[in-house]
Each structure stands twice: as structure tokens, then as C-alpha cells.
Amino acid sequence: MVAATQHATGAPAGVEEDAPVKLEVRDLTIRYGSDTALSNVSLAIREHEIFGIIGPANAGKTSFLKTLNRMDMFNSNMRVNGEILFNGLDIRRLKNVYALRSRIGVVFPLPVGLPMTIYDNVALSPRLSGMKDKAELDIIVERCLTRAALWDEVKDRLNSLGSLLSGGQQQRLTIARALSQEPEVLMLDEFSIAVDPVTTMRIEDVLKELKQEMTIILVTNLVQQARRLASRTAFFLNGECVEIGETEDLFTGEVKDSRTRDYVEGRFG
Amino acid sequence: MFETSELNIHNQRVQRLYRSLFLMMTLLLILPVMLILGTLVIKGSSVVSIDFLFTAPTDGMTAGGLFPALLGTVWLVAVALLISVPLGIAAAIYLSEYAGENWFTRIINLAIINLAGVPSIVHALFGVGAFVLFFEFGTSILAASLTLAIMTLPVVIVATRESLQAVPHAFREACWNMGATRWQTIRRVVLPNAVSGILTGVILEVSRTSGETAPIMFTGAVFFTPFLPQGIFDQTMAMSLHLFVVSTQVPGVPEDLPYGVALVLIAMVLIMNSLSIAFRMYLRGKKKW
Numbered sequence: 001m002v003a004a005t006q007h008a009t010g011a012p013a014g015v016e017e018d019a020p021v022k023l024e025v026r027d028l029t030i031r032y033g034s035d036t037a038l039s040n041v042s043l044a045i046r047e048h049e050i051f052g053i054i055g056p057a058n059a060g061k062t063s064f065l066k067t068l069n070r071m072d073m074f075n076s077n078m079r080v081n082g083e084i085l086f087n088g089l090d091i092r093r094l095k096n097v098y099a100l101r102s103r104i105g106v107v108f109p110l111p112v113g114l115p116m117t118i119y120d121n122v123a124l125s126p127r128l129s130g131m132k133d134k135a136e137l138d139i140i141v142e143r144c145l146t147r148a149a150l151w152d153e154v155k156d157r158l159n160s161l162g163s164l165l166s167g168g169q170q171q172r173l174t175i176a177r178a179l180s181q182e183p184e185v186l187m188l189d190e191f192s193i194a195v196d197p198v199t200t201m202r203i204e205d206v207l208k209e210l211k212q213e214m215t216i217i218l219v220t221n222l223v224q225q226a227r228r229l230a231s232r233t234a235f236f237l238n239g240e241c242v243e244i245g246e247t248e249d250l251f252t253g254e255v256k257d258s259r260t261r262d263y264v265e266g267r268f269g
Numbered sequence: 270m271f272e273t274s275e276l277n278i279h280n281q282r283v284q285r286l287y288r289s290l291f292l293m294m295t296l297l298l299i300l301p302v303m304l305i306l307g308t309l310v311i312k313g314s315s316v317v318s319i320d321f322l323f324t325a326p327t328d329g330m331t332a333g334g335l336f337p338a339l340l341g342t343v344w345l346v347a348v349a350l351l352i353s354v355p356l357g358i359a360a361a362i363y364l365s366e367y368a369g370e371n372w373f374t375r376i377i378n379l380a381i382i383n384l385a386g387v388p389s390i391v392h393a394l395f396g397v398g399a400f401v402l403f404f405e406f407g408t409s410i411l412a413a414s415l416t417l418a419i420m421t422l423p424v425v426i427v428a429t430r431e432s433l434q435a436v437p438h439a440f441r442e443a444c445w446n447m448g449a450t451r452w453q454t455i456r457r458v459v460l461p462n463a464v465s466g467i468l469t470g471v472i473l474e475v476s477r478t479s480g481e482t483a484p485i486m487f488t489g490a491v492f493f494t495p496f497l498p499q500g501i502f503d504q505t506m507a508m509s510l511h512l513f514v515v516s517t518q519v520p521g522v523p524e525d526l527p528y529g530v531a532l533v534l535i536a537m538v539l540i541m542n543s544l545s546i547a548f549r550m551y552l553r554g555k556k557k558w
Binding site: 100101115177 | 369370439440442443444445446447448449450453457458461462
């Protein structure tokens with residue numbers, strides 16, 4: 001298997017140059033009132049790649065993710081300009097934002113186990129889209145929990161509360177929940193902030209497997225995590241996209257902007 | 270290293286002083302409650318019996334029980350709840366989950382606060398004008414319950430809104446991110462976790478509604494009727510008004526009888542309140558996050 005060999009060598013394989021573009025952003029500017037959170041970002045994310053976004057706090061990373069699935073709608077203070085193309089369609093003009101959101105799985109910095117059973121957590125998304133058949137739900141729940149590397153730990157207590165799991169387990173539950181949407185894109189926002197190192201490594205292994213099937217956007221404040229996982233990485237700083245490039249290039253010093261080198265080498269941030 | 274300075278001694282003395290001051294105030298607060306309850310139990314318990322609860326008043330209300338009033342209060346409270354609970358919960362869901370931060374929402378919130386501050390006698394007169402006369406419900410359970418419902422609406426709205434807001438926002442965001450609509454999120458995540466608080470608010474409303482006198486005395490409750498209410502367009506007796514009547518309006522009532530009525534009324538309210546407290550404690554033990 002491809003994933004296995006990748007794991008063995010430890011280096012993420014580059015995505016083919018001609019892979020189709022999954023998500024494209026053109027001249028994206030995000031403002032909160034009069035404050036600019038992100039200005040004039042243009043980038044393209046290809047299918048089946050893990051696209052890393054690194055940068056210190058306040059760089060505009062989370063705001064960027066929020067605009068991708070139109071969560072900016074819930075913040076009346078947030079103004080978004082520019083084009084966002086998902087499969088070539090401009091999502092700013094989309095009427096059915098619910099369909100868009102259901103195609104994008106999201107994992108938050110702090111794990112959010114919903115206050116319902118583990119089973120219901122994972123079955124929620126299929127149920128929202130109208131699935132009622134118990135047997136089908138059973139299959140989805142088992143498959144998603146297995147892929148999120150949580151099944152073995154919880155298979156005997158699927159009816160206990162998801163919100164009472166440990167932090168690391170809840171984060172994997174969140175991933176299982178995101179996978180139950182059968183997403184085309186998985187966005188992770190600093191998923192390892194509240195997770196122990198062992199769980200972090202397990203989730204990273206999961207992500208390497210998942211990229212066979214979906215496009216992954218990985219926002220992280222751990223530059224080494226981006227190096228381990230991402231094929232290409234963007235560096236955001238103070239609302240500006242400083243640089244986008246092959247991840248290895250950023251780490252081997254082949255950078256266009258010296259600020260990137262300084263950040264990657266830990267001189268600030 | 271740990272020797273006590275003058276300042277330490279002074280601080281501790283002041284601290285003890287304030288502590289006892291606050292304790293005294295608290296005890297002062299309990300005093301009237303104990304006195305009321307004590308008087309009622311001592312003077313009223315001889316009157317209260319199964320017969321007292323389940324027979325009608327006799328001999329020009331100077332003897333017999335209070336069954337019509339008890340039943341009437343149950344009617345009034347039940348119909349008031351049927352009206353105010355759906356209305357109040359719907360309004361609270363709108364305010365908590367849908368309404369934006371704008372002047373419209375602020376005006377509604379202001380209206381709710383003002384509604385809670387309107388004296389009950391004003392509600393009573395409004396009820397007469399609106400329900401008894403304008404809508405031509407007459408003096409009836411319906412008119413009285415509508416008046417009670419409007420009066421207690423702020424209680425339901427505020428309790429519901431508070432318990433909805435107590436559900437962490439992250440749960441909603443997680444749900445929205447999955448492509449759920451606001452209503453799907455409310456139904457599957459927010460409401461199931463707010464139900465305890467909402468029920469507590471409803472129970473508190475029951476206890477408040479059952480004790481109100483002014484709003485019902487012109488709109489639906491009568492001094493005495495030989496008939497038990499059969500439907501919402503009937504007049505009825507009610508506990509609170511009955512207590513008022515036997516204490517002040519009827520000559521020759523034995524001294525203990527009003528205490529008995531008051532004891533039954535307050536027992537009803539206390540039972541409701543303890544139910545609400547017990548329920549809250551039970552649910553707090555089951556807290557899911």
C-alpha cells in the first residue's frame with residue numbers, strides 16, 4: 001500500500017502536478033469590522049493532497065477555514081471578499097450552503113464531543129441527511145470509528161456519553177464524526193492542541209491514510225507537523241499569505257521570503 | 270517567619286465581624302418563613318383532612334371543605350400552562366437561537382422585562398378588558414388562564430432562554446459545520462440539553478400561578494359556585510380567592526378554617542418547589558459536559 005511505504009520513509013509524497021484543483025481561492029480578503037484578518041490570499045489546493053497552513057496566532061488561519069465552508073455567515077461582523085471555488089463552483093454565490101458544509105468535515109482545536117452517546121455522535125450526520133436504517137447506521141459508525149483509530153477503545157461502550165471521553169479520544173471522535181459526512185475535504189484546525197503526543201501521532205497516521213480518499217487542509221502551529229504531513233504548505237503571517245510552496249522547500253531554506261525561514265526555524269512566533 | 274502581625278489580627282477580626290453580620294442577615298431572612306409556616310401548621314393542621322380536601326364548602330362557606338377551589342386552581346394552572354409554555358418556549362428559542370444583535374431584539378427583551386414588572390392588578394384589568402369583554406370569553410377559566418399566562422410568560426421565557434444559553438456554543442458550531450440547519454441543531458443538540466432548565470422554569474411558574482389572586486378575581490374566579498367547572502368557559506372557584514373570601518368576606522367563619530386553606534395552598538406551592546429543586550439536583554448529577 002502506498003500509505004504504508006510513505007509511513008516507512010517518513011516523507012510525504014508530493015502530489016502530482018497535474019492533479020485536479022479541489023479548492024481555489026482568489027484574492028480572498030477577510031475583515032472583522034475595520035480590522036483586516038486576511039488580505040489578498042490566492043491559492044489552489046489539489047485533490048488528495050494534504051495542504052498545510054502554518055503561522056503564528058492572529059495570522060488569519062482560522063478565519064480562512066471559516067470562509068471555506070461559509071461559517072462566516074454566523075458572524076455578522078465578518079466581511080469576506082474574493083472568490084472561493086469548490087470543484088470550480090463559486091461558493092460565495094451558493095444558495096445551498098448546507099450541502100457545501102456536509103461535504104467538508106471540520107475538526108476543531110478543542111475536541112467537541114457532543115453531549116450524546118458515542119454512537120449518536122457518529123450517526124448524527126447521516127441522520128441529519130435523512131438516514132434511518134439502523135443496520136446501515138451501524139456499519140457507518142463502526143467504519144468511521146475504525147478509521148479514526150477509536151473503535152477498539154469504545155466498541156464495548158458505544159452507548160456511553162461522547163462528551164465524557166478523554167481529550168484525545170474526543171478528538172478522534174470528532175474525526176470519526178467528520179468522516180461520517182463522507183467529506184470530500186477535511187479541514188483540521190490545530191487538532192493537536194489539546195491532545196497528548198501519542199494520540200497526535202496516531203491521528204497523523206490516520207490522516208496519511210485518509211488522503212487517499214479526500215483532500216486535507218491542515219492548519220497547525222507545529223511546523224514539524226506540517227513537515228511530517230503536508231505536501232505543500234502556506235505560511236500565513238499577520239493576515240498575509242507570505243509564501244506557498246513544497247513543504248520540503250520551506251524547511252530546507254529554499255524560500256522566497258526570509259520571514260518564512262525565520263518562522264520555520266523558530267526565530268519568532 | 271509566620272508570626273502574627275497587628276495587621277493580621279485586625280484583618281481577621283474584621284473578617285469575623287463581616288461573617289457574623291452576613292449570617293445574621295441570612296437568619297433574619299429565614300425568620301418570617303418559619304413564622305408563617307409555623308403559624309399555618311399549628312393553627313391549620315387541625316382543619317386539614319382528606320374530607321377537607323375533597324368536599325365542597327357548606328353552611329355559607331363556614332364549614333365543609335375546599336374541593337371546588339382546589340379543582341378550580343388545577344384547571345386555571347393547567348390551562349395557563351397550556352398557553353404560556355408553548356408560547357414562552359417558542360419565544361425563548363427565537364430570542365436565543367435566531368435573533369440577531371439588533372434594535373428589534375433589544376426592544377423585545379425590554380418588553381419582556383417590563384412585562385415582568387407590571388403589577389398583577391394591572392394584568393387583571395387588562396384581562397377584563399381584553400379577554401372578558403373584547404373577546405367575549407366572559408368571566409371564565411379561559412379568560413382567567415389567559416391573564417395568568419400573560420403574567421407568567423416572562424418567567425417561562427427567561428428560564429428557557431437561560432437554559433438554552435447554558436448549552437455551550439461549541440456544540441452548535443460543531444453541528445452547523447456538519448451542514449445542519451439551525452432547527453436541526455436546536456432539535457438534536459440544544460433542546461435535549463436544555464430540557465432540565467426549561468422544566469424547572471415551568472414548575473416555578475406553576476407555583477407562582479397557583480398563588481395569584483388579583484388576575485383571576487375579575488376574570489374567571491368566583492366567591493362561590495355550587496358547580497364544579499366542566500370546561501374552559503365555566504366560572505370556577507380558586508384556592509387563592511377562596512382564602513381571601515373566607516378570611517375577610519364571610520361572617521361567622523371558624524377561626525381555624527382560613528389557616529387550613531392557606532396551609533393547603535402553601536403546601537401545594539412548596540411541593541411544587543421541592544419537586545423543581547429535586548429535579549434540578551437529579552439533572553445536575555447527570556450533567557453531560
